[in-house]
Amino acid sequence: MLTTGGIVLTVLSTATATTTSHKHRMVHLIVDRVRVASTVSATELQLMHLLLLLLLLHRLRMAMVVVVMMSLRSLMMMRLLRLILLEPLLLMLQMLLLLMHWLVLLRMVIEFVLLGVLPIP
Secondary structure (H helix, E strand, C coil), X not given: CCCHHHHHHHHHHHHCCCCHHHHHHHHHHXXXXXXXXXXXXXXXXXXXXXXXXXXXXXXXXXHHHHHHHHHHHHHCCCHHHHHHHHHHHHHHHHHHHHHHHHHHHHHHHXXXXXXXXXCCC
């Protein structure tokens, strides 16, 4: 069985991986482990995917925030506290990640235009 603590330890070892291909291999290993674990809830799975995306984008500080959120979530037992505190933060982090994806795409388009690869209409 894979617990939240095991997930956090595996993710932290992924953060120390040196090459991107090594990180990709670790990510696939983690996702496979999470899929077979019956102790992982849907919210933890969402946090895990968000954390892996942050690690692949080399956003270690934000990844540490998600690790802290995962630790806090395991401490919170009352549904009301979880709804009030964790769910809005998770939604906000997902929106921030989506914005980061769009900014990376925009930066790539601007770089291609400046390099002359994409013609300006």
